[in-house]
Amino acid sequence: MLQIPSLATTALITFNALEGFQAKDTPRNGSMRLTRPTRGRRFGMLHIAEEARVLELDAHVQGGRDGKGSGCMAEADGSDTVCYSMDTLNTVLAEMVIVVPCKDEDLSVIRGVISAIPAPCLVILVSNCKRGDDDQYIQQVAMAKGFGGYGRQILAIHQKDLMASAAFRAAGMSELADPVQGTIRNGKGEGMLLGIALASAFCPERRFIGFVDADNFHAGSVNEYCKAFAAGFAMSPSPELEDTMVRLRWSCKPKMRNGRLDLVTEGRCSKIVNSWLNKLFTPCSNQRNGGHKGPANTDANSPFVTTGNAGEHAMTMNLALKLRMAAGYAIEPFHFIDLLERGHLKHPGEKQQAVAPNGTLSPLDKPVRVLQVRTLSPHFHRASGDEHIRRMWATGLGSVYHGLAPYRSMPGSNDGSISKLREEVHSFAVERGGIDGAKGELPQPNIYPALENIHMARFREVLESSLGIGSFRAFGFTRWKQS
Ligand code: GDD
C-alpha cells in the first residue's frame, strides 16, 4: 500500500534535503567576479589598465576559502577572472567614503542612491540645491538624520555654507571661493573637492574615497558601483605602495527615442572625450608615446581609454589629496592630464624631462594605477540637453588642451606629438562649436591646487565649530551628538 507521509515527515525530508544541498553545493556567500586586466600601458609612474568587466554580482567563490575569496578562473575568451568574497569587499568598503554631489534632484531619487550604498561606507552628501522658500536642504538633512538613526554614518553640508568657504580660506585655499559672493563656487568638481576635504579632515582613518552621482533612477546600480570600487582596490597593491584610481564605465545608458528604448553604450560627451584621450595615450602606432612600447599583445586600434568622463570613480585618499582638480564637469577628464603630467612629463627618472613653466608642480611620489571597470548595471539618470553636453565635452577637452600647453612631445621624443594633438583638438572644437566665443579658444576650466597643501587641522577646526549651527551635520557617529 502506498505510504502517504504526514506533513511533519514531508517538512523533515525537505529540510534534510536542503541541508545536504547547502553543505555540498551552495557558495559560501555573495561575491563579485570580474575579468582581471592583464594588459595596460605605462607612462612613467602612471599605469593605465585596459578595461575590466564585472561578470557576476553574486558568484561562487572558487578557492580562496581563507576569506579573501580571490579564486581565479580562465574564461572562454582567454581572459582571467577573479572573484572577491563579500568579506573581502566589506573590508575595503569599511575603509571607504562615498561622496554624493547633488543639486536639485528629487529627494526620493537622492534617498534611493544613499539607500543603495553598502552599509560599511561612510556617506558625505554635498548639496548645492536652491535654498530659501521650500528649502530642499532642510529635507535632505532630515533624510540624512533618518539614515543616521539606522546606524549609517553620514555627513551633510551645503556647498554655499559660509563656514565651508571660511574653512578653506583659513586653511590657505581661497581659490575655491567665488570672489563676489565669498561662498564656494558652483560646480560638481567644487562640490567633490569639498567632499574630499571633509573626508580627510573628519574621517582620516578611511583610506579610499568614491563618488556617485545623485541623479540615478536605478538605485540598485549604485550598490554595484561601490562594490566594483572595492573590487578594484582589492586587486591592487596596498595604498602604502601604490595609489589606485578605479573608474567605471556603465554597461549602457537607456535612452527613449521615438517611443523605443535605445541602450546606448557610450554617452555623447564620453564618445568625444574618450576619442581624444585615446589619441594621447595610444603608444607606438603614431609615436605619441615617445617610443614607450605597450605590451606586444595590446591592440592599438581597440578603444583603450573608455572612462574619460567617469562620474562614478574612486581613488585612494592619498591620491585624492595629491591631485590637482578641475572645476565642474572637467574634473574627470583632467585626472588623466594631471596624472600624465605628474607621473610622466615631469617624472624625475626621465632623461628628457619636459619642463612646465609652473616649476612648483611636484611629481608623483609613488606609482599610480588607473583601473577601468565596466559594470553590469546600466546607468539611468536625468537626461541632459544638447547644450549641456556641448559645454561638458568642451570644458573636458579644454582641460586637456590647456593642461598640455607647456609640452610639445612625450619624454624621450622630439616628434611634437603633443603640439599636433592640441592643434587637432582645437580644429575639432572650431568645427563642432566647442570654442569659447570671447577668447576664440576652448574653455579653460579653473584648476585647483592639490588639497595636500592646505592646513587640514585648521579646516577641520573651523568647520567643526559650525557643526549643527550652519548647514554642516553629522549623523550616526558616537563622537558627535546631533539633533
Ligand atoms: N554639489 C554639487 N554642486 N553637485 C552638483 C553640482 C554642483 O554645483 N552640479 C551638478 N551636481 C551633481 C548633480 O546634482 C548630479 O547628481 C551629479 O552632480 C552629476 O551632474 P549631472 O548634471 O547629472 O551630470 P551629467 O549626467 O550630465 O554628467 C555626469 O556624467 C558624466 C559622464 O557621462 C557627471 O557625473 C559628469 O561629471 C560625468 O563626466
Ligand code: MG
Ligand atoms: Mg546625470
